[in-house]
Amino acid sequence: MAKRRKIPPTALTKGSWGGCLRRAQKALSRKMKGSRNREKARRKVAKIHEQIKNTRSDCLHKLTSR
Numbered sequence: 001m002a003k004r005r006k007i008p009p010t011a012l013t014k015g016s017w018g019g020c021l022r023r024a025q026k027a028l029s030r031k032m033k034g035s036r037n038r039e040k041a042r043r044k045v046a047k048i049h050e051q052i053k054n055t056r057s058d059c060l061h062k063l064t065s066r
Helices: 017-030 036-064
Strands: none
Touching: 017 036
16 A cells, blocks of 8 residues: 655645736736737736646646656
8 A cells, every 4th residue: 555645735736826816817807898908818817727737737747656
């Protein structure tokens, strides 16, 4: 049976992206629907979400392939 290790809670969470995401989503919510600036803000939020996803995926891979 494999040993169970405790994973630090910050390893699989948003980490440093939390503040960025909050700020970007707030900025997005203030933009007028259908505007070019809203589309740019939406893309920025999507990019941050993707970076969070990639960070979590990478961390999980590193933990499971030790």
